[in-house]
Amino acid sequence: MTEIDFELRGDHIALHALLKLVGAAGSGGQGKAQVAAGRVEVDGRPETRKSAKIRAGQVVAIDDLRIHVKAHA
Numbered sequence: 476m477t478e479i480d481f482e483l484r485g486d487h488i489a490l491h492a493l494l495k496l497v498g499a500a501g502s503g504g505q506g507k508a509q510v511a512a513g514r515v516e517v518d519g520r521p522e523t524r525k526s527a528k529i530r531a532g533q534v535v536a537i538d539d540l541r542i543h544v545k546a547h548a
Contacts, residue, residue, distance in 0.1 A: 478541045482548070487528040490515065490535070493544070499537050509537060 491506035500506035531546035
């Protein structure tokens with residue numbers, strides 16, 4: 476499994492936008508489709524809200540990718 480750290484700027488980021496920014500989706504629309512298809516987990520639980528607010532400290536997983544969301548230093 477590939478693990479990456481994402482440095483969050485601000486309070487939160489929409490799930491589909493995060494997937495786009497880390498390269499797990501080619502576009503925000505593709506990110507939304509991946510969430511709708513049930514391919515995404517947040518903190519070990521399936522997430523179906525395309526615009527779920529992802530905050531520092533959360534872990535997002537899709538396929539063989541795990542994204543650790545960190546606060547901006």
